[in-house]
Amino acid sequence: MSEFRISTEIDGAEATMPAAGPREEFIKLFTKYQRRVFLFILSQVPNPVDAEEIHQEANVIIWRKFDRFELGTNFLAWACQIANYEVLKYRERQRRDRHLFSDEFVRQVASDAIEQADELEQRRQHLAVCLSKLRNKDRELIQQRYSAGESGKSVAELIGRPINSVYQSLSRIRRTLLECVNRQTQAQATP
Template identity: 40%
Template sequence: MPRDQERSTSHYPAERIESDEKQELFVRLLMQHERRVYGYILSLVPNWHDADEISQNTHVWLWKEFDSFEPGTNFAAWAIRVAHFHVLTWRKQVSRSKLVFNQEFIDLVGEEQVRGGSRLDDTHRALGDCINELSCRNRDLLAQCYAEGAVIKEVAKSQNRTIGSVYKTLQRVRLALHKCINRHLAIEEAT
């Protein structure tokens, strides 16, 4: 770091440094759990536009109230609870619509999202471990087949294979991944 920058950062007030650390922690936690929170919202709201707006309102509220969050506690549960209240507010606004879920359904989905979220995190972690256990050839095939815009016909042509052969291999790889994930989850549950 150049001396000018080093000197200028050392003159920041303590609140500024703490504020930067707070902001970094918030961004890290939000990015880590954003998909779960958005998934929860989307499970209760029938259209993407409304879900996006509720998600944005939730993020703003989470930032404003981040001082009340206790580090080390479950950020996802806290964020989903906040999203829950934003969904309720949205429901009041669109109560005249024909497609509105009742309160009991919303409460059940919220509880399930919090309970199932940690299981989903464990499954995602196990999937990463299991993909790493695959042979290089099978990992490459997965990467090619699941790349954005991938077409199996083109993947087969690039590997000088038939389309049927690629599908069969993918089927075997997915089955192996499924078994591997279940094995990893069983080990985690046993410990």
């Protein structure tokens, strides 16, 4: 197996769990939706490091507002609302001319991301399958690219390949993965 371990827990899995106290319930939801909140933020702030930072800020607020969350309502929507606010705060802190994208773009993307949340989650599960189908060399490269603190640039340095050729390989691999996920998703949609 590769280092990419994509968990395949499905929504509603906790329904079969014995009833726990509200705090335990909250912790479970909190943990379960960590990744999806992160992805929601990343769609608006495409740099993973910045997105992670905003995510941490959002986590603090989410914890603090624990009391105000009503169990049984949509946790992801609630958490994304908080995350969205943190994204806005982040953008306010940042100088305007450093914004990559306009406010309008960010708004649009955020609302799309919420709409498509479940669909994207499905795709994420297919990704696990697709990764295992990659050629070993490709999987190794993508793994290096995303392992602690690396970027395409540092991977190129690390393995002594020209940087452009690494960018090309990464691009090819990501496209392959995207294609593969598309196929998997379609296959599932048409039984």
